[in-house]
Structures are given as structure tokens and as C-alpha cells.
Amino acid sequence: MAEVANKERRLAQPRxxxxxxxxxxxxxxAIAKREGKGQSAPIxxxxxxxxxxxxxxxxxxxxxxxxxxxxxxxxDVVVSMIxxxxxxxxSTIQHPQPFDxxxxxxxxxxxxxxxxxxxxxxxxxxxxLRKGDGRMIEDxxxxxxARVVHILPPPPKKDNAHIAKHHxxxxxxxxxxxxxxxxELRLKFWxxxxxxxxxxxxxxxxxxxxPPRRAVDEEGFLRPEFYANDATHGNWRYGERVxxxxxxxYIGSTAEWPSK
Amino acid sequence: xAQQVKKExxxxxxxLPEKAFWRRSVAGVKPAKVDPVGEFNxxxxxxxxxxxxxSCFAQHIARHLKQSGYCxxxxxxxxxxxxxxxxxxxxxxxxxxxxGNIYTARQLRQLIERAYGRFDPVEKPWKKAQGVFLDxxxxxxxxxxxxxxxxxLADRSQHxxxxxxxxxxxxxxVFTLGLTECWRSKEDGAVFPVCPGVEGGTFDPKKYExxxxxxxxxxxxxxxxxxxxxxxxxxxxxxxxxSPVPLVATAQPGEHVLSATTYxxxxxxxxxxxxxxxxxxxxxFPSYEIISGAFNRGAYYADDLRNVVEEGVGHVxxxxxxxxxxxxxxxxAEGPSAVEEDxxxxxxxxxxxxxxxxxxxxx
Numbered sequence: 001m002a003e004v005a006n007k008e009r010r011l012a013q014p015r016x017x018x019x020x021x022x023x024x025x026x027x028x029x030a031i032a033k034r035e036g037k038g039q040s041a042p043i044x045x046x047x048x049x050x051x052x053x054x055x056x057x058x059x060x061x062x063x064x065x066x067x068x069x070x071x072x073x074x075x076d077v078v079v080s081m082i083x084x085x086x087x088x089x090x091s092t093i094q095h096p097q098p099f100d101x102x103x104x105x106x107x108x109x110x111x112x113x114x115x116x117x118x119x120x121x122x123x124x125x126x127x128x129l130r131k132g133d134g135r136m137i138e139d140x141x142x143x144x145x146a147r148v149v150h151i152l153p154p155p156p157k158k159d160n161a162h163i164a165k166h167h168x169x170x171x172x173x174x175x176x177x178x179x180x181x182x183x184e185l186r187l188k189f190w191x192x193x194x195x196x197x198x199x200x201x202x203x204x205x206x207x208x209x210x211p212p213r214r215a216v217d218e219e220g221f222l223r224p225e226f227y228a229n230d231a232t233h234g235n236w237r238y239g240e241r242v243x244x245x246x247x248x249x250y251i252g253s254t255a256e257w258p259s260k
Numbered sequence: 261x262a263q264q265v266k267k268e269x270x271x272x273x274x275x276l277p278e279k280a281f282w283r284r285s286v287a288g289v290k291p292a293k294v295d296p297v298g299e300f301n302x303x304x305x306x307x308x309x310x311x312x313x314x315s316c317f318a319q320h321i322a323r324h325l326k327q328s329g330y331c332x333x334x335x336x337x338x339x340x341x342x343x344x345x346x347x348x349x350x351x352x353x354x355x356x357x358x359x360g361n362i363y364t365a366r367q368l369r370q371l372i373e374r375a376y377g378r379f380d381p382v383e384k385p386w387k388k389a390q391g392v393f394l395d396x397x398x399x400x401x402x403x404x405x406x407x408x409x410x411x412x413l414a415d416r417s418q419h420x421x422x423x424x425x426x427x428x429x430x431x432x433x434v435f436t437l438g439l440t441e442c443w444r445s446k447e448d449g450a451v452f453p454v455c456p457g458v459e460g461g462t463f464d465p466k467k468y469e470x471x472x473x474x475x476x477x478x479x480x481x482x483x484x485x486x487x488x489x490x491x492x493x494x495x496x497x498x499x500x501x502x503s504p505v506p507l508v509a510t511a512q513p514g515e516h517v518l519s520a521t522t523y524x525x526x527x528x529x530x531x532x533x534x535x536x537x538x539x540x541x542x543x544x545f546p547s548y549e550i551i552s553g554a555f556n557r558g559a560y561y562a563d564d565l566r567n568v569v570e571e572g573v574g575h576v577x578x579x580x581x582x583x584x585x586x587x588x589x590x591x592x593a594e595g596p597s598a599v600e601e602d603x604x605x606x607x608x609x610x611x612x613x614x615x616x617x618x619x620x621x622x623x
Contacts, residue, residue, distance in 0.1 A: 089609045090341065096604060099339045102411040104391060115414050116339045119404045120350045124342055178604075 013251050015072060018045040019065045019140065020081025021058075022233060023153050027081070030239030041243055042251055043079070066139060072146035077250045080140055080206070083133030084153030086125065087189035088232040091156070092163065094179035100188075107188055126196050134200045141204045147250075149207040151242060152194050154234040156186035158221035163231045187220055209249070212241035291556045292575065296549045297583050299536075302497050304432060304584045309333035311356035311430040313371075315363045315438025317503040317547065317568065322355055324577040330585075332356075333430055336422035340602040351401050356430070357422045360398040363438040365481035365531070366451045366473065371397075372488045375423040381450035385409040386460035394460035396452055405460075428492050436547070437528040438503040440473040441511060441520070455511070470511045478531035486539060498542045500532040504551035506566050525552075545583075547576045 018027060024047045031041040046060035046068075060068075069078050100113035101121050109115045141148050157163060160180040194210075201208045215226045215238050226238040279285045279295070286294060304310055311333045312322040325332035338352035351358055362368050373379035374397070385406075386394040392405035393412045398419075406412035427433075444451045446469050457463030473481075482500075489496050502525060510520035529548060536544040551560045551572045558565075560572025601609075 089605065093604070093608045095341060097339065099341060102407060102414070104407050108410065109414060114339050115411075115418050116342065117350070117402055117415055118407045118411060119402065120338070120342060120346065123349060123403075124346045127346070 013042060015076040015146075016043045016079060016246060016250060017065075017069055017072070017077070017146075018043050018079040018081060019048070019060065019062075020046075020079075020151075021048050021083055021085075023084050023151075024048075024081040026154075026228065026234040026236060026239030027242050028239070029236035030243055033236055033240070034243075043243060043246060048082075062136060062139065066143040069140070069144040069146060072144050074145045074147070076144075076146035077246070078140060078144055078146050078148045079209075079246060080137055080148065080150040081153075082136045082140070082150070083129075084193075085232055086128060086132075087153070087186070087193040088156070091181050091186040091189040092231050094181045096178065100185060103188055103191065105191065107184070110182070110184070122192060122196065125192055126199075129193070129196050129200060133197075134204075137201065137206055138204050141206050147207065148205075149209050149249075150197065150201050151209045152197060152211060153190070154211050154226070154232075154238060155216055155220055155222050156183065156190050157224075157227055157231070158183045158217070158219070159224060159227075162224070162227060166229045166231065183221065191220075209245065212238070212245050215241050286553070286555050289555070291559065294550070294553065294555045295579055296546045296553065297579055298544070298546070300543055300545060300583045302432060302499055302543050302584055303586060304330060306330055309429065309431045310434060311335070311426050311432070312434045312436075313355050313357075313359065313362050313368065314434070314436030314501070315361050315503040315505065317438070317501075317505050318361075318434070318436035319354055320568070320573040321434055321436065321501075321547075321577070321580070322353075324573065324580075326353075328577070328581060330581070333426065335426035335429070336419060341605055343601060350403060356426050358398065358401045358419055359423065360401040361438070361453055362435075363453055364440065364442045364451060364473065365437060365478045365485070365528075366442065366444075366471075367397075367453060368435060369481040369485045369488075370451060371423065372427065372485055375420045375427065376488070376492075379450075381445065382448050383445055383450055383452075385412045386456075388460045396456070396461060397450075399452075399454060399459040399461075424492075427489055427496075430493065430496060432497045432499060433489065434499045434501065434545075436501045436503050437478075437532060438505070439507065440478065440524040440527050441507065442471055442473075443468050443511075444471045472512055473527065475527045475530050475534075478527055479534050482531060482535050482542075483538075486535070486542060490541070496541065498535075498539075499545050500535060500542060501545045502528045502532060502548035504548045504560075504568060504572075508566065545580060547580075550576050550579065 018024060020027075024045055027043070028045045028047060031043065031045055034041045046065055047058040049056065049058040049061045049064075051057070072078065098113040099116050100109035101116045101118050102109050103118060137148075137150055160183065163180045198208050211222075215223055215234065217223050222234065222238075226234050226241070228235040228238075273280070279298070285296075306329060309331050310325055312318050312325070322332060333356050334353050336352065336357040338347035338350060342350070342352075347353060351360070354360075359371060362371065370379055370381075374381070381397070383396045386396050386399065387409070388394055388405055391407050393407070393409050394405050395401065395412055395416055402412075402415070406415060442451045442453075443455045446467055451471065452468075455463065456468050486498060489498070504525075506521040507517055507524060510517045512520050512523075515523075525548065532544050535542040551568055556572070560568055560575070562569050
């Protein structure tokens, strides 16, 4: 009987469990918005539980999430929004010794910045991602029979004034003094991170989902209407776009929900 | 007629120091105590900027200087946003600039000429594979190669600027002469550290030729280099050493590699001596003698009879520091911490982390 019930459920729609760090918050907010309007979202979103200075942040520990996804079936979907802000660490605040790099996409380094060879910076990034986010994504993959998809982080914001305005108060003195990096450098770092994540995901047999097309402008930056009030994150509208894309890919439908 | 008494002079060997005698300073001394340093008037302190270049043996000198607390001068250190260990993996700090091994006197001379724009070789970047380009004049410096010819040329330009900075601001330049044999372009005489086709490029006998330097040519190259360095840095002191590492192979027609090694090292040793005698700011340090001298009965060579074991390098550097510092020594420098991070990157990481925590707290 239980087998029949499971089969029926599977024919209806797969279970979708999402797990991530700060970028998952946009999706959690979008789900809350839907629920506030009496609409449902076919996704259960979990954010990584951490404790800092006695404050608990997030909802679910990695161990607990791994336990949750162990019982999923191959038709179900696990969505990873793990990590994703390494590119911002390297490219948000202007370094006192300006630097730039060439990329395999044909981007050139801007004078008079110090050139860092692409393979040198890639080496550092790949090492960091492999032992950080990569390890967690690999753990998720190993824990379940379900499909696993990793969503690349939202691309950088082009608007330097927005970043300068919406930064953490404890950095009030540092940011104006050092300045915000050039948007092109931020985009290069995001592309670098995406390239490495794609490589790692291929290695781990994890699917990759790029940021929703409508949230990205023609140059590759995040469109301003999807900005959260900070330097790097997307807002609930961005989260809504992610949900719609997941629905399109794995359920075959999209909820009726305005983009703005 | 009174008979004149001839005053007897002692023969010259009577007044010579112990080091002038084989039995007293070589055969009759424990191997670890043998000190073949002759005249060596360079003095370094912890403030003296000591730059290094040369064949692979020069890497040992650089490594020991770094560890010994003296100022191993690195003019091309790599951007600080790369952690120290990552920079080391990318060959920053292996020598004072990222020029890789400089085996011949001609290569050194051409380096300073290229750095100051007096020589612009016609050789184009070597394409090893799709997206892998090498600098023909330092083909192993960038692990995995450069992603494009443009990146390689931009990095070379930055590298040569660092080379100029190094030559203009160093106090002591230690150069280890490695080889007389090299390969050069038939078109403009540019010499390569490795034969085209080995690490990259394609060997073409119409374009490249074997070239084995004579002692006169090595002296001429070193003299030209010394003049160029003195022109930009009149106070610079030069220490020449000869690498004790034998040739891995010889391309001299009909020659045996052992004889070819003896020829190369002999030429380099003679040239170094000629330079020392000819110029007040050129000095010789006997690394070659310490490692290859019969007194150690080959103990300073590894099983391959080429590479030098750490004990031998230790002997060389112990004597080098003892003579160059007047025995003062220096406190051992602390190596880079495994967790060392650029101050700026640490701040940026903190900013992004705080922002990520705040958004998760539903600010």
C-alpha cells in the first residue's frame, strides 16, 4: 500500500528540498511572500544553522539536512545554494594595490593595475572552493539518491553607489577610504567562481543551474530590481525567480506571480 | 778582501697561511670543517638587499638566505591577495624575480639588455596547446602556462619592470653560473634557457642552433653585464659562484657528458676568477669546490650524482654566511604562516561574512 502511495506521489510531483547559506535567504523570503498571499511553494527551504557570539543563525545543520535527504527518491530534487560569496570577498572593496587579470573569455587586464596571471588566481580560488563549498556540495551529493542541482550565486551588482551606500556599519570608515572595486573586476571574479563551480559540480555529478535569465542584464550583472539592500545578495524577487525556474525545470509549471 | 755574507730569505711558502696547503686545509681536516674560501670581501648585514639568480643551485642559496634572517630581496613577489603558499606554488620568490633558471652568462646579459629595452628578441610566445602559452625566455615560470599570448606579454612587461627595480635597488647580486651550452636563435642571437621543443616551442634547425660558449665569450658577457648593472647601480656588489650540478646532457657533437661537464665548469670557473681579479665589485664564492671537492668523497651528491644533498647545501651556506657576515649570524627568520592572509583580504572577508550573517538574521 505504502509503495503505491509513494508511486502516486511521485507521479504527482517530486519533493524539492533546498539548502544553502545567505543566498538561500532570498528564496526563503519569496516563499514567505507566497504564503502571505495564500499561495504555495513546492519547495522546502533550509538555511545552514550556525552559531556566532551566542546568536543562532539559520534553521538546519548540515548533518540534519543530510539525514533529511537520505530518504528521498531519484525523482526528488535537492537544491544547493551553498556558499557563493568568495568572489565578493576578492572584488568588493578596492585593494590598496590595485590588481586585475586576463580571462579565457577574452577579458583583458586594465592598466595600470598589477596583473595576476589567471592560472595563479584560479589556483587560489579552486583550492578554496574545493575545501569549502565543494566539500559540502559533495557531502550533499553523497547523501541522497535524489537529483542534486547547485544554483550559482547571483551575479555582482554593477552599481558602485549602491554598494557604497548599503554596507555594514562597522565598515563605515573602511569602505569610503578604500573605495569599491570596478564592476568589471567583480564580474570577472564571479565568472571565475562560476567556472570553477561548474567544474567541481561536473566532477561530483551535480547539475548546475545558472541565475534566472530575467534577473541578469545584458552585460551579466544583476538587474537593480533584484538587489537586496547590501553589497552582494539578491532580494525576495530574485528568490521568486529562482523558485519559478525550479518549478519550470522539475515540475513543469510556473506559479502565477508578478515579477515586481 | 772581506767575504760578503749573503742574507738568506725564507722561501715564499714559509709565510703562507694554512689554507694555502692541501694537507693542512683539505686532506687533514674533517670534511665538514673544510673551508675553501679565499679572498671574499663582501659584507652583508640584515639590511643588505641580497638578490639571487642563476641555475638551479641558486635556488638553494635563495631558500637558505630567506630562512637565515637576512634580507633575501624579492622584487617580484606576486600580488599580496594571493596567499604566500599560493605565490610560492606560482614560483614567486623562487628567485628575486620570476625569471626562472638563468644558466648562462649570455642569458644574464640579455636579461638586463631586454629589461632596459636595448634588446627585443624576435621570438614569439610559444603556444603549447589551446590556451597554454609560454614565455620562451622563462618557459617554466608560470605553472600551466599563460592563457593567451596577450597575458604572457603583459606579464613579461611587468616582470621586466620588476627586474629593473631589482637591479637598481639591490645591494648584492649573487649569480650562479651553470652552463656554457645553450640554444640560440639564428635570427638575432637570443639564447633560451632550454632547447626549443623540450618545454615548449617547436625545434626547427633552420631557426635555432647549438652554441657552446668559450671562456672569452663568458668573460665578455659578464663584463658587459657588470657594466650595465654598474650604470644603473654603481654601488652594487656581484658575487659569482659556479653550480656544482653536472650537465644533464650535452649537445656538443661527439662529446661525452662527463667531459662536457668538466669543460663547462672549467670555463665558468676561469671566467669567474678573471672577473674577480678584474673588478673590485666582483667576488667569487667557492660553492663548486665545497660540493665537488674530493675531500667529501662524493658525499654531497645524491644517488643520481647530479643533485646536491641538503648536507652539502648546508655546508655552502654555513660558510657563505660566516664569511659574508663576519660570523655575526642572524636570527632565523620565521617562515610564512600557513594561515597568513593579506590584511585587506581579511577585512573584505569579514565584511562579506558579516553581511551574509546579517541577511540570514533577516535584517
